[in-house]
Amino acid sequence: MRMHRLLAEAAAEIAKSVFREHRVLDHELAAAFDANPRWGKRDRSFIAETVFEVVRWRRVLGFLVDSEETTALCAAQWVRMGYDLPDWWNYNGASVDEIRSREAEIAGQPRAIRESIPDWLDELGVVELGDAWDAEIAALNQRAPVYLRVNTLCATRDQAISWLAENHVTASEVPGLPDALVLPAGKVLPKPLRLDGRIEIQDAGSQMISPLVDPQPGERIIDACSGAGGKSLHLAALMQNEGRVFGMDVDQKKLSELERRAKRARASCLKTKLIVETMAEDFAGVADRLLIDSPCSGLGTLKRQPDLKWRLKPAQLDRVRAIQQELLENYTAMLKPGGRLVYATCSILPSENRQQVDRLIASGGFSLIKEKPVSPHQTGFDGFYAAALLKNG
Known part of the structure; x- marks a missing residue:
């Protein structure tokens, strides 16, 4: 797959601001999308996935390219996403073949690298949670679906499901939580529906x-x-x-x-x-x-x-x-x-x-x-x- 240079550069700049200036990722993405209204749904999706996964897997990607430079981390992530690296993307890191060959070595790395967390946080997790830390940090590295809470002052859960379906949004009940719905993986809620009042975005937990x-x-x-x-x-x-x-x-x-x-x-x-x-x-x-x-x-x-x-x-x-x-x-x-x-x-x-x-x-x-x-x-x-x-x- 090929990618657009302006979008690639925008994604790398956002990731760089998160790492170097400690900016909040959600805020940086929202500001970039507001400043570029001509970006389509696919463009925004490419940028968001790139930045979120580069930030999530920073240390894994650094291991794959043997570099901490944001341009190299992005290159490794795009290889993982199935993109061809274009000639115009200059980065100081391992080649595409080397990146792919190192994938098999991730499982043998220390937990702080394979789960992509700071060393001090890994040490704290062990002290506080013991053997449970392994499973918890692995779970926290999984992508989260969008959960909704039905506002029962405005609608029942069945009514909310029907209303969402009328607006081309599929939502399923969450077992054990009477007001909760979940969207299919990777789906988001259109802004007009978020502002309606019948539902609120709220994690099931x-x-x-x-x-x-x-x-x-x-x-x-x-x-x-x-x-x-x-x-x-x-x-x-x-x-x-x-x-x-x-x-x-x-x-x-x-x-x-x-x-x-x-x-x-x-x-x-x-x-x-x-x-x-x-x-x-x-x-x-x-x-x-x-x-x-x-x-x-x-x-x-x-x-x-x-x-x-x-x-x-x-x-x-x-x-x-x-x-x-x-x-x-x-x-x-x-x-x-x-x-x-x-x-x-x-x-x-x-x-x-x-x-x-x-x-x-x-x-x-x-x-x-x-x-x-x-x-x-x-x-x-x-x-x-x-x-x-x-x-x-």
Whole structure:
């Protein structure tokens, strides 16, 4: 297969910005697509696949070409994708024949190379997860399909499936998750459908968190780290718009996006609150149920964010663990005695998950009801953790 020079150069530039300037891959792709509206569906697909796989398999590709230069990494990826390398693509690396011959040697390389992760992260995974690390990191290197959550304030799951089919989108039910749908591998959702309000893009693992809160109609629920509000919207649907969901965050832009999404989703019970220093005091004892979807390493989302493993540093992990501990110490004041706390992360590391919960329990005042780790290896979903606890009255 042949490729277009401008598209090849664009893909390499995006990958270079991710590696050298630590840019966020999703944002760089979106900016490139916005700046080049004439690129067709096939063009965008070529660029996205190239960049995502070069970022995902950086160390494997580096082994294949014996080079760390982005142009060489792209060349190795295009060989893997079945493209002929044109004469105009100059790179300093192994030849096409050498790349193909080295493919058989990947399995014999150290795990950090064959799974394409930094050495320090591989060492941490072994310390925290032991023998389970092998399977988990392998699962996190698989491409993720698009999962949808049906917004039951606007449609049933059957109605959503029919509506999507009318718009030439095939969606299947996800066993065990009553509101979840999944698209065929490699398929995406057209923008007009994303903005309709009947469905939300939300990983299946993420859809397990809000039901653990068990919100009831008429209650006051606080989502203390809501971001743009995927779980807040799910909570509003679960409580049938009866009661109040407070979506709180330190970022006003994210809260503004949540307000737009809530309007589309007809989630009239949802109210946003910008977090201020006195928030825990202002809302002391208000919540019947409290969700702390804490800042974390994000390691459970490497399927969708392979660039994260190159940006993340050990010092950042230390900082997020400190933030998690602080949130559990301070924000739990917003919960009534006898209320239910759900602590959640999108990490698979015990130091961010059960160890934080055990520290809270040991400090007194909370009892564990149940926990729900979501393993990428066992489920195929993103990695999550959630624990439900009772605030002793």
